[in-house]
Amino acid sequence: MSWLLPLSYILSGSLFIFSIRGLASPQTARGGNLLGMLGMILAIAATMFSPLVSDWLLPFGVILLGGMVGTYSALKVKMTSLPQMVAAFNGLGGLSSVFVALAEIISGSRAYLDNSIGLIIGAVAFSGSMVAFAKLQGLISAKALVFKGQQFLNLVLAVAMFGLCGYFIWSGDLEIFYYLAALTILLGVLLILPIGGADMPVVISILNAYSGWAAVGIGFSLNNVLLIIVGAIVGASGAILSYIMVKAMNRSLLSVMLGGFGAEKQGSTSALGQDKTARSGNPQDAAFIMENANKVIIVPGYGMAVAQAQHILKEMADDLHKSYGVEVKFAIHPVAGRMPGHMNVLLAEANVPYEDVFELEEINREFATADVAYVIGANDVTNPLAKTDPGSPIYGMPVLDVEKAKTVFFVLRSLNSGYSGVENPLFFAENTIMLYGDAKKVTEEIVAALEQNK
Amino acid sequence: MEIWMLLSILVLACFIGYFVVWGVTPALHSPLMSVSNAISGIVVIGALVTAGVADASIAKLLGLIAVFLASVNIFGGFAVSHRMLLMFKKKEKK
Known part of the structure; x- marks a missing residue:
């Protein structure tokens, strides 16, 4: 039965291709993952019982052992530790x-x-x-x-x-x-x-x-x-x-x-920051402005992941939508977070439906029609210097045009420059209000204020 | 001749990979990483061949270690992907 092994390999290879293909949309993705597993089982079984392998029992035991270790750690790991697990x-x-x-x-x-x-x-x-x-x-x-x-x-x-x-x-x-x-x-x-x-x-x-x-x-x-x-x-x-x-x-x-x-880091007291002051606000003001808005776009960054703020963020979005009729969308920059698609997974974990989550090119024009951009734990990906300053290390990087919204909130711990070391001039813009503090705490206070004002 | 056949397969597979991967929606880039990570554990079938020889030897031991590592990779990768994909939900219908 020398045809059995090659035939199984052809099938298994096709299953892997379909498995990646399944990731084209969230509806078919789970099925895709299952096809991948099937392909793997087929490939392993066909190899194990082929003439290439004379002792299959011991390797089979080792597979089960490794499988247990892998499955256990994959099921145990917290969603925030996903990048390191991968x-x-x-x-x-x-x-x-x-x-x-x-x-x-x-x-x-x-x-x-x-x-x-x-x-x-x-x-x-x-x-x-x-x-x-x-x-x-x-x-x-x-x-x-x-x-x-x-x-x-x-x-x-x-x-x-x-x-x-x-x-x-x-x-x-x-x-x-x-x-x-x-x-x-x-x-x-x-x-x-x-x-x-x-x-x-x-x-x-x-x-x-x-x-x-x-x-x-x-x-x-x-x-x-x-x-x-x-x-x-x-x-x-x-x-x-x-x-x-x-x-x-x-x-x-x-x-x-x-x-x-x-x-x-370049000195964070660059010429830009010295003669200007950033306006800071409190969560209650932010709640007031957002509940009177028609459209709010939330921009999450790595700071949201660190603070574990995705669940409370979802609560805020729900409150705004259900109690105040505000349209809420999420905008994601491709490199936000620590692995490709990191923010999407965290928002999905918090039960944000994927129809509300948009990629940069899909949503960038909408900031002009938004009343509020709520930037939580992100910095460099909103920096307009990427569009205007050819001398800046981030020049040419596609950024989210949050400054086009009527009001921009930045939830950050401090005015420090981002990872790139470039100061963000938006902090000092007239329509920007800084909300200093931990991303989760600030959002919690906003949600509390939203509940009170109902 | 053999080597040219294998090289042709490699090049064609690269093309398939190229088109299939560009079709993946950006929202699912994390699951893409962990699924492709899991299927890269396919090296287990190479490990099985070295671990499957009849008599005990250093090579067999190394093969068994390789089988173990690849299995952790495979099962862990698929399980993590499954967990991630379970979370992607549509809007509830009202």
Whole structure:
């Protein structure tokens, strides 16, 4: 029955394609995820009972064990820790490729180049993801960690890595392969350390792509078509996501990867802030202005995620809509948060229907007709200097035109500049009112005032 | 010849990936990451082959470790995606 395995692989590959295809809309997405699971079960079962595998019982037990660990942690994790969870799982996938490549070479495979590719990409995906995990989890500082000569050191290590790789392919010396693994893991750590928190959406996407390309490398080593197909699709997915993220910041992939962005803040007392004062208000005023509005657009940022303010925000939106007849919409910038689509997930968690949540291009024109823009925990993504000041590091980045609303509220802890280190002139605009404090507390007070005024 | 066939498959798969992924709605970019993350655990079938040899060896041990890691990745990835996707709801009809 030599046709059984290839046939199962064709089916399984198609199921994976349909599974991604399902994510085209929220209605079909859950079904898509199930198709993905089905594809995986099929691929595993077909491999396990094929002539390629003589002892299937022990590996099967290990799958169940790993499955329990994975499922348990996935069900336990809080929704706010999602980005680091994704990073951690991604790292394990990369490490798995490393072990397969090692096992292949040890057992005498002659596919030196293919296994080196699998090893190198898998190792960077592993150690890079672990650093990203540590940063997102707060185990190490999320700030960009830069030191003198860092880029030079990375360059030297990268050259050494390619040298070792070339020497291994030429000699096939197992010991060299170990050095190559160790060096690449170190390089992965050093590559991600200098990248700051707000660039995490890009980093996570790139690492995601790597785990796919690593699978491609292993696929070539084992002559396994399914690994190549699936690895390529995952690789494409990660690559496209990083492209979208980088575009949304108007930066180049190289500038993100070189890191250091936002490492040193420019003095927050720039010329801009000295002669102007920002007007601050209290939550009661904000409640009064919003209940008399026709249309309110809420702009969430990472500050909302940190403060866990999405639930109370949903309450505020409901109060405004149900008790005062205000039209409420949510506007999301592509790089808001710590991974692609982060804000969408948090709002979904708070039961905000996805029809009320809009992407930047969909909603940007509507700010002109909105009475209130409620910016909660976001800063750089609203900075109009991105449109007007060619000298600014964020120039050219697409931003939300919140200043076009009649009144703009900024819920922030302080007037400090955002991640980019650029001061936001909107803080001092005439139609802006600052609401200082924790995003959750401020919104809670607004909701209390809304309930009272009913 | 084999290598060229595999390369053709790789290139064609990249095209499929390109078009399918651009079709994903931006609101679901987080689930896209975790679903694609889960299916990148497909490397488990490579791990199974190395772990599935009959006699005990270092390579088999490494293969088993790889199977374990990939399984955590697969099950965890699909479970997280499922949790996320359950939350995306339509407006309740009044």
